[in-house]
Amino acid sequence: xxxxxxxxxxxxxxxxxxxxxxxxxxxxxxxxxxxxxxxxxxxxxxxxxxxxxxxxxxxxxxxxxxxxxxxxxxxxxxxxxxxxxxxxxxxxxxxxxxxxxxxxxxxxxxxxxxxxxxxxxxxxxxxxxxxxxxxxxxxxxxxxxxxxxxxxxxxxxxxxxxxxxxxxxxxxxxxxxxxxxxxxxxxxxxxxxxxxxxxxxxxxxxxxxxxxxxxxxxxxxxxxxxxxxxxxxxxxxxxxxxxxxxxxxxxxxxxxxxxxxxxxxxxxxxxxxxxxxxxxxxxxxxxxxxxxxxxxxxxxxxxxxxxxxxxxxxxxxxxxxxxxxxxxxx
Numbered sequence: 001x002x003x004x005x006x007x008x009x010x011x012x013x014x015x016x017x018x019x020x021x022x023x024x025x026x027x028x029x030x031x032x033x034x035x036x037x038x039x040x041x042x043x044x045x046x047x048x049x050x051x052x053x054x055x056x057x058x059x060x061x062x063x064x065x066x067x068x069x070x071x072x073x074x075x076x077x078x079x080x081x082x083x084x085x086x087x088x089x090x091x092x093x094x095x096x097x098x099x100x101x102x103x104x105x106x107x108x109x110x111x112x113x114x115x116x117x118x119x120x121x122x123x124x125x126x127x128x129x130x131x132x133x134x135x136x137x138x139x140x141x142x143x144x145x146x147x148x149x150x151x152x153x154x155x156x157x158x159x160x161x162x163x164x165x166x167x168x169x170x171x172x173x174x175x176x177x178x179x180x181x182x183x184x185x186x187x188x189x190x191x192x193x194x195x196x197x198x199x200x201x202x203x204x205x206x207x208x209x210x211x212x213x214x215x216x217x218x219x220x221x222x223x224x225x226x227x228x229x230x231x232x233x234x235x236x237x238x239x240x241x242x243x244x245x246x247x248x249x250x251x252x253x254x255x256x257x258x259x260x261x262x263x264x265x266x267x268x269x270x271x272x273x274x275x276x277x278x279x280x281x282x283x284x285x286x287x288x289x290x291x292x293x294x295x296x297x298x299x300x301x302x303x304x305x306x307x308x309x310x311x312x313x314x315x316x317x318x319x320x321x322x323x324x325x326x327x328x329x330x
Contacts, residue, residue: 001257003111003191004250007033009227011243013234015203021050022201022242023104025062031244037065038244039108042124042201044172049102056094057104057173060087065110075112077185080119083108084183088173095175103174106183107140107199109246114260115189116197121181122169123147125205127198127213128188128264134218136210137195138188138264143171143181147269167202189262195248203241204234223247 008031014020021043026035039058043050064083069075084106095102105122118126120140128138141147145168146160155163171181196217208230216229227245234241 001113001115001191001254002250002252003115003248005033005111006223006247006249007031008035008038009223009245009247011200011204011227011231011234011241011245013203013231013237013241015240016238017240019051020240021054022203022240023051023054023058024242024244025058033249036069036071036111037062037108038110038197038199038246039106040124040199040201040242040244041107042105042122042203042240042242043102044104045100045102049100050104052094053091053102053104053173053175056090057087057106060090061106061108069110069112072113074114075110075117077117077187080108080110080117080183080185084119084173088177088180091173091175092177098176100175103172105169105201106173109197109199113254114257115187115191115262118186118188118197118264119183121183122172123167123202125200125202127196127200127210129196129198129214129217130192131194131196131218132192134214136214137190138186138268139210140184140186141267141269142169143184144169184267186264186267187261188264189257189260190264191248191251193248193250197246197248198243199246200243201239201241203237203239204230204243206234206237206239206241208233217245 010024010028010031012022012024012028023041023043025037025039031038039061041054041058043052043054045053061083064086068082069079091102105124107120107124107126109116109118109126118138118140120126121143123142123144125142126138126140127136129136144166146155146163146166148170149155149163150157150160160166173181198213198217212233216226216233219226221229223245230243
């Protein structure tokens, strides 16, 4: 397929922080409708660490695509994995002794002849929104503690926004080979005219719900006006907040497009505003929370039930052994 986009729009705000740890690619003000790769990273690790990590990763992925991906080619899972691996190597070079706590989240999308490939790590987010349908078609699943707690039924959907550990993430790009995490990669083959791809750091989401994002992007006004509305709605946010908004101008289908992979429906986070936890059959990521990042979350009710059953079984076996011993010693 041939995909045309309107002039990409960006948000790159400091918030109430003293330094900017977010980074976007292409650089602010340098994107054009001919670009095919867009990256938003949210650095962590404090001054002169978070900003180094986010810039290193975003720039490395941008440079890798420039050197290895043909403009009219197909971008595969292997391509994206190699780009992320290269970004890890660059990040390691920024901390050769492995003593820094620098790290960054990652969101990236790349348009190609087969549609769009999206990858993410952490709690920065990717949305695929249909303007005509006023609907979120894809929303990346946060690699975060609160998302895992909600998926287990430990907290409600609403509690995720106010939970005291809501900023704790379970995946990020850190320097050091022993700390490498695998990115989630999703193929989007079904794109339509007037769709939006929206990449944003979690700072954009401090006081903004999915419904508010849909209302702005699917409402009236130009893309410039919509970016201004998003910026004004987040102007009082405490964290750095950055985003790229990509508006699809035209999609021309070609022979063979129907055979292309599309897995956004299987890999999307359910879009809902209720307390219902994920269905038991949902594909829920089960990454371990890093020990040096967060405390172990509390056990679920199901875990305690199984422990109780195990205890009773052991007790029954011990009791049987005692009775048997007393019987044969008569």
